[in-house]
Amino acid sequence: MRLTRVTRWPTIRASIVGSAWSPWLYWDGRKDSQWSQALAPLEDPNEHGANRVQILGLIASDPGYRAAYETLFGAPPDLLDEQGIDQAFANVGKAIAAYERLLVPGLSRFDGYVAHLESGGDYREQSHLNALELRGLRLFMGEARCTECHNGPLFTNNEFHNTGLLPPSGELPDRGRIDGVRSVTADPFNCLGRSSEATASDCAELTFVRTGIELLGATRTPSLRGLVNTAPYQSRGQHSTLTEVLEHYNRAPLAMIGHNEATPLNLSRRELRQLEAFLVSLDATAATESRWLEPPGEIPTGGITP
Ligand code: HEC
Known part of the structure; x- marks a missing residue:
């Protein structure tokens, strides 16, 4: 299986630039971190339409992705271990989010x-x-x-x-938001979920989330x-x-x-x-080095140089 290759790099949109600071993602806030948001399009039938086992299979079978994954997270999981799969899938989201965190708004x-x-x-x-x-x-x-x-x-x-x-x-x-709040509190990949590295005190937004009818x-x-x-x-x-x-x-x-x-x-x-x-007058180009806005070419094997 191959994920769709992006051949032309899209214009950077404000919806991603600066999203590292957003406690909620999507218009209804149904995700509460960049990494858990990044997982949704991979499995959405209208977007990549893949599933987590296919994604992890791709990483395991591609030498570049595999080496990069192992450098960061250790061996890919056994594809029969459901909990290991979810953890590894979350790792994919965390890697994507690490990239997104480089997309920082510039000074206007x-x-x-x-x-x-x-x-x-x-x-x-x-x-x-x-x-x-x-x-x-x-x-x-x-x-x-x-x-x-x-x-x-x-x-x-x-x-x-x-x-x-x-x-x-x-x-x-x-x-x-009335539906978004329901989704985010039930999401296994939320701030309080097993794949999250946040402590309960880091999850105050979710713990004290507003749920009233005004939403x-x-x-x-x-x-x-x-x-x-x-x-x-x-x-x-x-x-x-x-x-x-x-x-x-x-x-x-x-x-x-x-x-x-x-x-x-x-x-x-x-x-x-x-x-x-x-x-x-609030417009500005992203304060991101241009090399991060170019397609990366081949994934370097044997380690990633930040
Ligand atoms: C009561 C809260 C509230 C106030 C007051 C408010 N906004 Fe908004 N604004 C929002 C929300 C919520 C949205 C997103 C609505 C949607 O698209 O569903 C939004 C959307 C926008 C957008 C669209 C942004 C985009 O990326 O699509 C612009 C531009 C904007 N507001 C400018 C303003 C300006 C200028 C004012 C003052 C005249 C203002 N807003 C007052 C809450 C507010």
Whole structure:
């Protein structure tokens, strides 16, 4: 069996860059670590459509993968030992996650502005953000109330909210986090599972996870870094431009399922343009060495040089 080979490297999307800091993965947060998320597409019939025994068989039979696996984790498991298989499958996810952790957001012009303020600079100074973007920042933090949910270094509170998005036409609305929370607590590969190296005290997010009815139709607040190349937006690609996203917040329609937590903003066209300019100023290329963004070629045998 061969996994699909990626011949052209896809554009790096914000959904992976910086995800090392996310306590929840997927829009409904049904995974609670990068490594356990990485396992799901391998077995999803719509993605790689493989199963864990096939994946481990591939690693055992390919000299490059096998040597790399053994260097990191020891001998591959006996394919009749179910627990050993799950452990080894988790190791595959951990190796993928180790790579993903190299995909770190770079500094944007907004970060330059923050550094300027931290060194005692004048807040009106326009060498990092221009007048339009500065007005957008003021709205973002003030009248438009974006920071209620999009706050912190990645512009997300890492929580789940209902923002009244309609499903694409003809499709059913998403139950969102209310189902995601059920999946993640039952997932054998979660933070408290046997394959996790975390201690119980590392798993506070899962132990104290919110489960209330307000999670109906709620999705994960995404980071707002690097939006320029990641259209279409929202969990089901409902908006093809940032202008459409902002018009949605401005109207704040009634939710089809659950309750929209955002309220209408009644901003003018000009204010919406300012907000959009600010969002674009958060863009930056990933702070990742270019060699990690190229296909690796052959897997080196006899060890991996980081
Ligand atoms: C009540 C919490 C909340 C508030 C307030 C809020 N957002 Fe969001 N935002 C979210 C959530 C949750 C999503 C994901 C919704 C989905 O796609 O299901 C989101 C999605 C987005 C996206 C799409 C990102 C992507 O990668 O697809 C953008 C852009 C965005 N918000 C910008 C803003 C701006 C600008 C404001 C202020 C006008 C704002 N948000 C206010 C919670 C919030």
